[in-house]
Amino acid sequence: MPVGSYPRGVAVNPEGTKVYVTNTGSNTVSVIDSATKNVTATVNVGIYPWGVAVNPEGTKVYVTNTGSNTVSVIDAASDTVTATVNVGSYPRGLAVNPAGTKAYVTNWGSNTVSVIDTSTNNVTATVNVGYGTIGIAVNPVGTKVYVTNFWDKTVSVIDAASDTITATVNVRYGPAGVAVSPAGTKVYVTNAGNDTVSVIDTTTNNVTAIVPVGSYPWGVVQLVQMEQRYTWRTNMATLSL
Numbered sequence: 001m002p003v004g005s006y007p008r009g010v011a012v013n014p015e016g017t018k019v020y021v022t023n024t025g026s027n028t029v030s031v032i033d034s035a036t037k038n039v040t041a042t043v044n045v046g047i048y049p050w051g052v053a054v055n056p057e058g059t060k061v062y063v064t065n066t067g068s069n070t071v072s073v074i075d076a077a078s079d080t081v082t083a084t085v086n087v088g089s090y091p092r093g094l095a096v097n098p099a100g101t102k103a104y105v106t107n108w109g110s111n112t113v114s115v116i117d118t119s120t121n122n123v124t125a126t127v128n129v130g131y132g133t134i135g136i137a138v139n140p141v142g143t144k145v146y147v148t149n150f151w152d153k154t155v156s157v158i159d160a161a162s163d164t165i166t167a168t169v170n171v172r173y174g175p176a177g178v179a180v181s182p183a184g185t186k187v188y189v190t191n192a193g194n195d196t197v198s199v200i201d202t203t204t205n206n207v208t209a210i211v212p213v214g215s216y217p218w219g220v221v222q223l224v225q226m227e228q229r230y231t232w233r234t235n236m237a238t239l240s241l
Contacts, residue, residue, distance in 0.1 A: 003030035022049035041079035051094035064091040125163035148175035
């Protein structure tokens with residue numbers, strides 16, 4: 001499916017009817033109808049859009065604009081930008097909590113996480129994390145936020161109630177992608193510089209396994225389907241299962 005220039009981030013709405021793609025080279029978001037496989041809208045956002053996430057109701061889409069230091073809020077019904085939120089430097093990763101009340105943004109350039117109140121579109125907290133913060137994920141009950149710090153080789157664990165770091169977990173070189181298991185008991189981290197995936201026990205915040213994968217693993221998502229759990233890892237040119 002042809003979209004904009006240099007497509008990067010992708011997100012699917014809860015109903016599975018729409019796919020949103022950030023086009024970093026054309027400063028747009030392509031909206032794809034998953035049934036027809038056609039682009040139904042192209043939304044102008046900020047400079048160099050990177051990450052994208054849809055709220056649990058499927059009514060709002062959040063986009064990090066790395067070149068603008070902003071987050072664009074898109075109304076899913078009209079495919080228009082309804083708000084622009086100023087965040088930290090070079091925002092990249094993005095996650096919305098299960099209640100849809102908060103959006104979390106990793107700011108690569110300022111080594112922080114911005115916490116956005118989705119009802120007001122205001123930043124309510126800025127959390128200092130590690131160096132080169134990039135990936136972010138929220139656990140299924142919305143109580144913990146996990147952030148990868150690329151250059152520090154660590155994962156920061158943020159308490160969502162107090163917006164403070166409660167633990168720092170050492171992983172391997174270049175942690176990038178992060179995902180939480182549906183039960184909230186495990187966190188999976190791709191170590192791009194080490195060609196591995198670290199598995200973290202969320203009760204102890206200890207690494208319990210290191211899994212070798214392909215070259216330069218980046219994205220990771222935990223998927224539940226047909227009562228089986230799979231971990232999918234993107235290795236730039238290949239997909240490991």
